[in-house]
Amino acid sequence: MVRGRISRLSVRDVRFPTSLERHGSDAMHTDPDYSAAYVILETDAEDGLKGYGLTFTLGKGTEVVVCAVNALAHHVLNKDLRDIVGDFRGFYRQLTSDGQLRWIGPEKGVVHLATAAVLNAVWDLWAKQEGKPLWKLLVDMDPRTLLSCIDFRYITDVLTEEEAYEILQKGQVGKKEREGQMLMQGYPAYTTSCAWLGYSDDKLRQLCTEALKDGWTRFKVKVGADLQDDIRRCRLIRNMIGPENMLMMDANQRWDVPEAVEWMAKLAEFKPLWIEEPTSPDDILGHATIAKALVPLGIGVATGEQCHNRVIFKQLLQAKALQFLQIDSCRLGSVNENLSVLLMAKKFEIPVCPHAGGVGLCELVQHLILFDFISVSASLKNRMCEYVDHLHEHFRYPVVIKKASYMPPQDAGYSTEMKEESVKKHQYPDGEVWKKLLAA
Numbered sequence: 397m398v399r400g401r402i403s404r405l406s407v408r409d410v411r412f413p414t415s416l417e418r419h420g421s422d423a424m425h426t427d428p429d430y431s432a433a434y435v436i437l438e439t440d441a442e443d444g445l446k447g448y449g450l451t452f453t454l455g456k457g458t459e460v461v462v463c464a465v466n467a468l469a470h471h472v473l474n475k476d477l478r479d480i481v482g483d484f485r486g487f488y489r490q491l492t493s494d495g496q497l498r499w500i501g502p503e504k505g506v507v508h509l510a511t512a513a514v515l516n517a518v519w520d521l522w523a524k525q526e527g528k529p530l531w532k533l534l535v536d537m538d539p540r541t542l543l544s545c546i547d548f549r550y551i552t553d554v555l556t557e558e559e560a561y562e563i564l565q566k567g568q569v570g571k572k573e574r575e576g577q578m579l580m581q582g583y584p585a586y587t588t589s590c591a592w593l594g595y596s597d598d599k600l601r602q603l604c605t606e607a608l609k610d611g612w613t614r615f616k617v618k619v620g621a622d623l624q625d626d627i628r629r630c631r632l633i634r635n636m637i638g639p640e641n642m643l644m645m646d647a648n649q650r651w652d653v654p655e656a657v658e659w660m661a662k663l664a665e666f667k668p669l670w671i672e673e674p675t676s677p678d679d680i681l682g683h684a685t686i687a688k689a690l691v692p693l694g695i696g697v698a699t700g701e702q703c704h705n706r707v708i709f710k711q712l713l714q715a716k717a718l719q720f721l722q723i724d725s726c727r728l729g730s731v732n733e734n735l736s737v738l739l740m741a742k743k744f745e746i747p748v749c750p751h752a753g754g755v756g757l758c759e760l761v762q763h764l765i766l767f768d769f770i771s772v773s774a775s776l777k778n779r780m781c782e783y784v785d786h787l788h789e790h791f792r793y794p795v796v797i798k799k800a801s802y803m804p805p806q807d808a809g810y811s812t813e814m815k816e817e818s819v820k821k822h823q824y825p826d827g828e829v830w831k832k833l834l835a836a
Contacts, residue, residue, distance in 0.1 A: 398478045398525055400441030405472055407465040407513070408434045409458045410814070411824040412755065412787055413833060418594025419786055420454075420753070423620030423650040426594065429455030430787060431824070432755040433462050433510065434814060435517045439477060447521025448812040451513040451726040452754040457506075458824065464510035467497060472514060481522050484545040488732045491515070492547070504704035508729060515730030516760065520810035530731070530810040531763040535575060535770050539564035546736045550707050554714060560739045567771045574770045582801030583765055584776060585783040586614030586644065588753060591633055593618040600629065604636040612800045614642040614780055616672075620650030623659060630666040639667070644698070646672035653682040657689040670698040670720050677702040683717035696720055701751035702727060709737045713744045720778070722751045725760035731810075738768045748773065753784030758795045759811035762802045790818035 414420050415427040431454060437447035453461060471491050472480075480487045491511050492503050501507040523530040534542065539561055548557055590603040607615070617633050619626040634643060645668045651659060656674035663671075671690070675682045677699060687697040696719030703709055705728060712718050721741045723734050741748050750765050752758040765781045773779070781802055788794035792813040796803040805811050821827045825834060 398481055398522065399443070400439030400445075400525075401474060401476050402437055402472050402480075403440045403474070404436075404438040405465075405469045405514075406436045407462050408436075408819060409462050409824045410434050410755070410819055410822050411455055411458060411830065412790075412822055413829065414786065415455070418592060420784075421592045421594030422618045422646065422648040423593060424648040425454060430755045431455050431458045433458055433465055433513050434819065435465055435513045437472070437517045437521055439521070441477075441525075443525070445521060445524045446813075447517040447519075447524070448814070449513045449515065449517025449520060449730075449810075450756050450812055450814075451509040451516070452757055453509070460506050461509050461513070464497075464506045465513055468494070468507075468510055468514055472518075477518075477521065477525070480518060481545075484732060485547050488515070488545070488547050488729060489549070492729060503707075503729065508704065509726065512726045512728065512730045515732060516726065516810060516812055519731045520812045524809040527808050529763065529805045529807060531766040531770075531804060534731070534735075534763070534767040535571070539568075542735065545732050546739075547732065548736065551710050551736060551740065554710050555736070555740050555743055559743065560736075563739055563742050563772060567774060570774060571770055574774060578766055578770060578804050582798055582803040583762065583769060584614075584780045584801050585797060586616060586642065586780045587612050587783050587785070587800075588616040588618075588646070589783070589785040590615060591617040591629070593621060597629070597632060600632060601636065604633060608637065610800070613637075613640075614644070614800070616644040616646055616782070618648065619645045619663065619671075620647035620659070623662060626659075626663060630663055630668075634666045643668050644670050644672065647674050649673045649676055649702070651675055653679070653685050656686050660686075660690055660695055661693065664693040664695060668695055670696040672698040672720075672722070673701070674699075678704075678708070680708070680711045680715050680717055683712060684715040687717055687719065698722055698749065700724065705729065706733050706736045706740070710740060713740055713746060718746065720749045721746050722749055722782075723761065723764060724751045725757055725764060726754075731764065734764050738764070738772050742772050747775075747778040749779055750781050752782040753786065755787055756791060756812060756814070758783055758788070758802075759791055759793065762795060762805065763810060766802075766804055790814050790822075 700722030
């Protein structure tokens with residue numbers, strides 16, 4: 397039962413000094429401090445439940461996202477939660493179409509990250525009030541209600557609401573069985589934790605050995621800074637994991653289009669399933685050129701973690717520019733916009749392999765991919781969800797990985813809530829972790 401008026405919105409700048417040990421380092425982001433703009437919604441309802449939401453950042457700039465959240469706050473405060481979710485499409489559009497704020501978007505950049513953080517908190521609160529984990533809230537939702545959460549503006553040329561309804565209706569067949577399958581086996585994952593670009597060969601070997609022991613069979617390696625170094629590291633990791641296990645590569649937007657094709661021709665011997673973000677995330681036709689050129693080498697193109705919105709995804713699909721689509725729970729406009737992308741991907745029969753890692757991205761996106769399998773795609777072919785083994789200890793409901801698979805969360809909400817002690821310690825710049833580091 398949805399209840400309560402939103403009486404308070406607060407937002408905090410939370411940063412973890414991951415750059416100290418080169419966690420998360422890649423060809424473009426050499427020293428990330430995994431961070432989040434962390435939103436808390438409170439209501440006047442007697443249940444005392446709060447909604448927690450976040451968006452992921454790399455340190456500097458988190459304060460800018462915090463500013464944008466505060467600029468959006470007036471759209472949320474004093475609103476009845478029932479009114480918000482009763483016309484979620486209208487509320488989504490109100491947030492993304494603010495007549496003044498949209499000038500610094502629209503639906504992209506800092507203002508869209510802020511929108512994601514706010515909406516993630518709304519979804520967390522809604523799921524908690526319904527007493528369900530978010531994936532289950534979505535799976536159990538009537539298709540018409542689900543579609544009423546989506547803004548179809550700008551995508552009706554490839555997906556109408558009626559087409560989306562048909563997809564969801566077809567997805568009703570075998571749904572209970574697929575839900576049972578997920579509860580038993582979990583959703584297949586791959587690991588990126590072993591091969592950050594800043595790691596030494598010894599560390600890479602050690603982490604690969606541990607991962608193989610833990611049952612991992614799918615691995616991703618960062619590439620793109622230096623070709624000879626890439627060849628050496630890819631050979632090392634391929635030798636460690638053997639020919640039967642899966643290898644993916646990620647260039648994090650490092651290359652020009654011709655360079656991407658040339659570079660991957662030299663890395664093709666290591667049999668990667670895909671090259672991720674080979675060039676600028678905005679270059680749809682560039683991705684299409686690369687995808688076409690890599691077909692003879694049997695290498696797919698994956699992208700999406702820095703796609704601004706559903707419109708970019710629409711065009712990537714139209715242009716046949718990707719073979720693997722990577723949604724992100726905090727880059728797009730929360731669950732609402734991700735739902736539209738999952739449905740477009742189903743129409744184009746392109747597998748969704750979500751981006752995760754960072755701060756809380758694994759915790760959030762597991763809900764979306766579980767919903768995708770149970771209610772939309774109904775397939776695990778060529779599908780897996782990224783997993784990175786950092787910072788889960790700071791969350792109240794951390795991900796559970798068993799046999800290299802995400803086990804469906806059982807707690808009500810969107811798994812977004814962080815431990816208050818962690819937030820206090822890592823708040824920037826006044827938390828004790830940062831006071832010590834900044835003093836040094």
